[in-house]
Amino acid sequence: MDCTQTRxxxxxxxxxxxxxxxxxxxxxxxxxxxxxxxVYERQSSLRAAVGRQAAYYTAPGDLADRIRxxxxxxxxxxxxxxxxxDWQWLQLGAAVAVTAVVTWMVTLQMGGxxxxxxxxxxxxxxxxxxxxxxxxxxxxxxDQHTVKPWxxxxxxxxxxxxxxxxxGYPLVxxxxxxxxxRPVAALVYRHRQHVIDLFIWPDPKANQSSxxxxxxxxxxxxxxxxxxGMTYWAISDLNxxxxxxxxxxxxQR
Amino acid sequence: xxxxxxxxxxxxxxxRDERDAEDVVQEACLRAFRFFDSFHGGNARAWLLAIVRNTxxxxxxxxxxxxxxxxxxxxxxxxxxxxxxxxxxxxxxxLQQEDSRRLVNRALDQLPAAFREIIVLRELEDMSYKEIAxxxxxxxxxxxxxxxxxxxxxxxxxxxxxxxx
Numbered sequence: 001m002d003c004t005q006t007r008x009x010x011x012x013x014x015x016x017x018x019x020x021x022x023x024x025x026x027x028x029x030x031x032x033x034x035x036x037x038x039v040y041e042r043q044s045s046l047r048a049a050v051g052r053q054a055a056y057y058t059a060p061g062d063l064a065d066r067i068r069x070x071x072x073x074x075x076x077x078x079x080x081x082x083x084x085x086d087w088q089w090l091q092l093g094a095a096v097a098v099t100a101v102v103t104w105m106v107t108l109q110m111g112g113x114x115x116x117x118x119x120x121x122x123x124x125x126x127x128x129x130x131x132x133x134x135x136x137x138x139x140x141x142x143d144q145h146t147v148k149p150w151x152x153x154x155x156x157x158x159x160x161x162x163x164x165x166x167x168g169y170p171l172v173x174x175x176x177x178x179x180x181x182r183p184v185a186a187l188v189y190r191h192r193q194h195v196i197d198l199f200i201w202p203d204p205k206a207n208q209s210s211x212x213x214x215x216x217x218x219x220x221x222x223x224x225x226x227x228x229g230m231t232y233w234a235i236s237d238l239n240x241x242x243x244x245x246x247x248x249x250x251x252q253r
Numbered sequence: 254x255x256x257x258x259x260x261x262x263x264x265x266x267x268x269r270d271e272r273d274a275e276d277v278v279q280e281a282c283l284r285a286f287r288f289f290d291s292f293h294g295g296n297a298r299a300w301l302l303a304i305v306r307n308t309x310x311x312x313x314x315x316x317x318x319x320x321x322x323x324x325x326x327x328x329x330x331x332x333x334x335x336x337x338x339x340x341x342x343x344x345x346x347x348l349q350q351e352d353s354r355r356l357v358n359r360a361l362d363q364l365p366a367a368f369r370e371i372i373v374l375r376e377l378e379d380m381s382y383k384e385i386a387x388x389x390x391x392x393x394x395x396x397x398x399x400x401x402x403x404x405x406x407x408x409x410x411x412x413x414x415x416x417x418x
Binding site: 008009010011017043045047050051053054056057058059060063066067070128130131132136192193194195219220 | 255256257258259260261262265266271274275278279282283286296297298299344345348353354357358361372373375376377378379381382384397398400401404407408411
């Protein structure tokens, strides 16, 4: 790669969007060219300064209420449910019902082999539904000693809950969801602007810890593992490496 | 409401005004709600931001007469835009000063909307090139070149402000 090409591809490299081959070629050039190395360092530091120092404007406190009022949704602070079933919600309901029926039929036909795939679909649906209906949490608290008892009192098991704020993943809260034909715990974490859902439920077959399985669907990354009698499904729009890092931090606690 | 801050942040950077940003976000959320069935899975934040962006440009069209859009002088600024020039030293010094936040905000505010939005999506919302391409409705290949140009312009803008102060 020469200087002209390097300058062209430099931003893709800074943003980690280059394919590995181009990235390697660019790195090689940077090592041998002081001028390009110089430009690279300055652009990186400018990029970092902007990310750190440019204002992130957060919405005024009452904006959500005003929007809910205009949409005609109840302004219940914790659980935003539609006032009346207007057609969008009916459509969503119908879509969920269809998914449920199809899932059930598919389960009958294919048995356990594709079980993970089916749960993954449910995990994605559960996550997308909670994000889109603005129902991230049933219990909003960054305190693990609030979230854990709240979930335990509503489930037939007690999920492990840890606040990971010091590791860069503040706990937002928890909610109940229904996956794999049973009520499950969903822990909600945040990482920068990304939401991470971690679904947990007991699995009698999961006494030996299993290897991490990853898959990505529809722009989401999903990670699945089990251990100590529990099965874990993490989902987020974070990239795979970052979601990996999160699950490592979580399982080490 | 999930992603409301992201929606507001983008609208605020585009409109450069609090009241206007609120109007745009309200309108965008109503649209998002109405067109919910057009959401086919994927990244919900990116989907909402695309609606915010479209709503802003529609809104701008309607209010164009009142808008004084100061053209950005790309020509005069293009010379100093390389990070290799000595003028960058002044930027580096300025960025270490106390009011550097104001400096960065002002520099970003001065960019034309197409470049302002791509910086906001990349640096503040941490969106991938693919997501930016969807939101800003440009081919994937355009994202990198536009981002390169936006950063270059931002650097010019910073240099100019640093020189003035």
